[in-house]
Amino acid sequence: MLAAVIAVCALTFGYGYAGAQSLEAMLDGALVPSAAPALLGPITEGGRVGWACKPEQAAGSGSWQNAELPRP
Amino acid sequence: MRRSWLALALVIFAASPPHARAQMYPRATPVPRTTSIPALRALATQREVVERFHLGLDAEVRGDWQPAAAEFERVVALDPPEPQNSTARYDLAIAYANLHRLDDAARQLQAAIARDPGFLAAMANLIAVDLSRGDLRDARAVADRFVASAPDSARALYERGLVALRSGDTATAENDFGRLLHANPAYAVAHYDLGLAQARTNRYASAEREFQLAVDLAPGYARARFALGTVLLREGKRAQARAAFESVASDSASDPALRNLAVAMRDAIKSR
Numbered sequence: 001m002l003a004a005v006i007a008v009c010a011l012t013f014g015y016g017y018a019g020a021q022s023l024e025a026m027l028d029g030a031l032v033p034s035a036a037p038a039l040l041g042p043i044t045e046g047g048r049v050g051w052a053c054k055p056e057q058a059a060g061s062g063s064w065q066n067a068e069l070p071r072p
Numbered sequence: 073m074r075r076s077w078l079a080l081a082l083v084i085f086a087a088s089p090p091h092a093r094a095q096m097y098p099r100a101t102p103v104p105r106t107t108s109i110p111a112l113r114a115l116a117t118q119r120e121v122v123e124r125f126h127l128g129l130d131a132e133v134r135g136d137w138q139p140a141a142a143e144f145e146r147v148v149a150l151d152p153p154e155p156q157n158s159t160a161r162y163d164l165a166i167a168y169a170n171l172h173r174l175d176d177a178a179r180q181l182q183a184a185i186a187r188d189p190g191f192l193a194a195m196a197n198l199i200a201v202d203l204s205r206g207d208l209r210d211a212r213a214v215a216d217r218f219v220a221s222a223p224d225s226a227r228a229l230y231e232r233g234l235v236a237l238r239s240g241d242t243a244t245a246e247n248d249f250g251r252l253l254h255a256n257p258a259y260a261v262a263h264y265d266l267g268l269a270q271a272r273t274n275r276y277a278s279a280e281r282e283f284q285l286a287v288d289l290a291p292g293y294a295r296a297r298f299a300l301g302t303v304l305l306r307e308g309k310r311a312q313a314r315a316a317f318e319s320v321a322s323d324s325a326s327d328p329a330l331r332n333l334a335v336a337m338r339d340a341i342k343s344r
Binding site: 039042067070 | 098125126129132133155156159162163166169191192193195196197199200201203204222224225226227228230231234237238252255256259260261262264265268271286289290292293295296298299302305306330333
């Protein structure tokens with residue numbers, strides 16, 4: 001919210017170079033990387049290698065949907 | 073009839089190679105056919121390992137993390153052979169993570185990977201835990217190992233790209249998200265992160281293209297639309313930037329903080 005207020009001030013009243021610099025910093029601060037993926041689920045009694053292990057399959061999959069990656 | 077199926081299952085289990093048997097925690101444990109005290113003790117331990125694993129798993133399915141952790145802790149204390157050992161540590165780490173014991177979760181996952189260096193799911197979860205506890209150094213080391221073990225894994229590329237982006241290594245981030253998109257061109261989130269890496273190195277035209285692709289693929293992706301407005305503003309495309317901020321501001325589903333910032337940006341551009 002503070003960032004928004006300062007951004008408005010900088011753009012509205014034209015603080016000049018210094019204002020533009022802080023505005024750039026604030027906009028950069030708003031551009032955060034996407035979220036970390038959720039943990040893969042438990043491994044059941046079926047085990048891992050050679051068995052239908054869903055978490056291992058998700059970890060090795062080349063498809064983002066099967067890898068349980070974050071959605072937009 | 074049911075008894076004959078059970079007998080058949082036991083015969084198949086007994087006939088399976090030892091390494092295959094060791095992969096799993098069977099529902100039925102071997103019937104003791106010995107009078108040797110050490111052998112009977114070993115069988116009892118084996119039975120306790122299996123039964124506690126099942127109890128822990130059932131508790132995790134219910135979301136009862138404390139009892140789940142207690143059962144898996146006991147399994148780990150009994151020190152079963154691989155891969156049961158690393159599997160129990162992996163499941164214990166999930167319980168710890170849900171109890172917000174992130175350092176303990178990381179320790180169990182590190183121990184699981186030390187016992188089974190090819191344990192991909194443990195690497196994936198350790199990176200997620202490291203990101204949550206802010207240990208970017210360990211996250212990067214594990215992510216490098218994950219990508220080396222599974223170069224085509226979408227999860228490995230995404231997680232290392234994310235770690236790289238958070239630690240300022242835009243070159244690795246760009247490379248990993250680029251590779252991820254090569255196999256998954258419709259993954260909007262990777263377009264967003266790739267755009268972010270490019271924006272951080274002042275390549276606004278490339279960043280604009282990636283952010284635009286992200287919102288084309290996912291029109292409700294408010295964060296990508298906000299990022300698009302930002303690079304448009306930097307490129308001097310004020311009317312287009314204002315339209316992007318307006319779109320975020322009018323989207324009631326977006327994050328309230330982001331919406332407030334978008335409103336401020338939209339109004340600021342309008343007032344000049």
